[in-house]
Amino acid sequence: MEISEFQKHIKEIYFANDSKRGKEKTFIWLVEEIGELAEEIRKSDKKNKAMEAEFADVFAWLCSEANLYGIEVEKCVIDKYGNGCPKCGKNPCECNIK
C-alpha cells in the first residue's frame, strides 16, 4: 500500500468522525499520539511492538488531519523531499548538524 492509498484508507475509516471532531481537536489528538511515541522512545532505544504501534498512530492521525484540509501527504513529502534535503539540495544532507 502506497502512502496515498493509506491516506485514502484512513479517510474511508475516519473522515466522518474526524469531520465531526474538527481540525483543531483532531490536531490535539495527533499531538497526544506524538507524546505517546515520546514515552515509548524514552522507555527504550530499541525497536519494539509498542513503539511500532505509536509510530502507526502518529502517521494515521497525521493522515486524518491532512484529510480535513484536503492535503495529499504523499505529494507534499515528494515535492519537498523528493530531490534530497530541501535546504542544501544534497542526498545525503550536508547541512551542519547542531
Ligand SMILES: [Zn+2]
Ligand atoms: Zn541539508
